[in-house]
Amino acid sequence: SGAGQAQQAAAVPDTPLVLAAADMRPGIDLSGPWHWSIDPYRDGAAGFHGGEPGVGHRRYDDTDVEAASRANPTALFEYDMDRSPTVSLPSSWITHSPEMRWYRGLVWYARDLDAAPRPGERTFLRFGAVDYSADVFLNGKKVGHHEGGFTPFAMEVTEGLRAGKNRLVVGVDSDRDERSVPPPVTDWENYGGITRSIRLVSVPATFVDDAWVRMTRSGRIAADVTLDGAGKAGSPVRLTVPQLGLAIDGRADAAGHWHGEAAAPARLARWSPEHPTLYDVEVAAGEDRWRDRVGFRTVSVEGNRVLLNGRPVFLRGISLHEEEFGAEPTRAITSAAARALLLEARTGLHANFVRLAHYPHSEVMTRMADELGLLVWSEIPVYWRVAFSDPAVLAKARVMLAENIRRDRNRASVALWSVGNETPVSEPRTAFLRTLVGDVRRLDPDRLVTAALLTERKEQGGHPVMVMADPLANDLDVMAINTYNGWYTPDRLADVPAIGWDTPQSKPLIFSELGADALAGFHDLTTRRKFSEEFQADYYRQTLAMADRIPNLAGMSPWILKDFRSPRRQHPVFQQGWNRKGLVSEAGQRKAAFGVLADWYAAKDNTSS
């Protein structure tokens, strides 16, 4: 039952408020110019020798340094946020100045904001994402800390706001250590900074903190609503979908939870990549009106097929990092940037699916996927060698997962939640990932769970066979494998189609990655060597021929739409700090392999029923 679900969900360690669909709420946009100041030794956080106030380093104090220095000539300040340079946020700091390109550590951001606190309302500072951790101060007082670079958080500032000018300071630390999620070594750029929206959002004293509106696996319309505030217990709640003439009424329980459901109206048009129909939905509770735009569809698994609205669908996908097109990405994904990326997949490649790797992308992206009609694989950065034995690290990953699911479980596009990428099998790792799978099942039993698993290359009778023997496969709805035969393995491309795949046959399998580097514009028509467009195109031809022979293959998301920054990739001629597995260059120039995949997908599309 819904109440049972809500109770179990409460076991997930995520106490702060959710402020679901915060981006749909009216508010004050705090993007634009902010002052910034580096702090490599972090003494702006603690003060000299541990934090005595007034010793002149504490960046977050509510002090007009210039005025204080004039008023008291003995005062000493070794910073002045108000006179520090400004930069436009959101943006990663790697583009603030050439010196910041390789900066890692703490950066302070500050701005003033005018506010008029309104009685009977509660106000939150809501960040789309801060990479990697954030300490937030309002008028010199700490309002909160958040760890994890890719999920939203809301901090209540109802008490701390004053009429007129307020000083908002955020300390952003990009440093990650062995206990971070992700750990320090990945294959992408660590874009330190405030990379997503910053808003001040006001809501009534009792308000809809969380609302989840969807079509259940059995095809009903259901809503789970959580109210917060003094008036939550017993409050009337009403869900309406005006275009469908649908209204469901009820009352919240003592804890402020409400579950309602009804049969789907006959005139409901289901969401699909071909017809991405979205409806305005509203939850009314007391004075609050919570709004979202939601599509209704089912996603399920039958045998080794993935079903969308009860019919088999082959996932014609592509992977993406969160980087806009252009030579200097700063990870500030606008609607226009998201549209450009997703249209290249949707109309350029004939895709119906994207893997948003390797962390939750901006909510702008998942909303755009809803609108354009792309199924989404969503994941958290449990990547490679996370400290799986450490319970504190598991707790962090669980919070990230819960933040991601609560943000996006109203998105029809999201079909798969992934709990890990290429994590070497061990007992602690499998226990860790099983806990995450359990969290997904509680937080969202209507979607599919997956993980990108590792394989081992073996020889059987002189032929290469890729063996997947991972106990986690039993726990998943869909198995996923990243394959690079012919790029990272010694296989000749001509031998790739005949490679054997030894995986359980009873479940759908997705190739969550496959790919090879090519530098756009580098051609080698004679030897077709690695890094040439010809090699990459051949790699795709042979790998797709291999895919054609795998009976339980239910889809793929090749690696990757576009070249992306990676500090590990330092071949001076071909890479220059970029992973070149893109089907297009960083600026958007298509490589030869793009057409190979697009043609294969177009053919799949025509033959699919």
Ligand code: GCB
């Ligand atoms: C992988 C990783 C991905 C890398 C890719 C590569 O398996 O999941 O993050 O970027 O391979 O290019 O090696």
